[in-house]
Amino acid sequence: MDDKQQLKRRDFMSIATWAIGILIGAGMGLPAIAYIIGPALREDEAFGWIRLGSISKVELGIPTLFKAKIERQTGWIVNEEEITVYVLTENGRDFIAMSNICTHLGCRVRWIKDQDQFFCPCHNGVFNKAGGVVAGPVPRPLDRFEVKVEDDQLFILGG
């Protein structure tokens, strides 16, 4: 074996050692980096179906208030939020779920039983019991959630 061949062999061994080192480093390092920075890159998560409670709580023809807790993760920060939803049924079988957030500037509406309508105290917005616009500066009806009933439990689709 001459000097030239020995030099090539030494170069090959050196390159192979580096290549193996890089492969091992990438194999261990990339998942670790993805684990560390992954939450920061993630957008808010969709919530899926959120259980509100029993359908027996809903009075016929009267919007009934339900509250549920959800966890919203943004990056590494997890916040617990309470969402408030009015549920209405006229027949005990078909339900609509409405947000209690006014569609004008986001104040919370409340049900005024005597007047049979929702009222927003911020700018006197008024909605009927199905969430339709009645008066005030509100641009559109109350937002609705998709609803399902399973085993007499109400669920809304959050997002």
Ligand code: FES
């Ligand atoms: S925020 Fe409700 S009427 Fe303005």
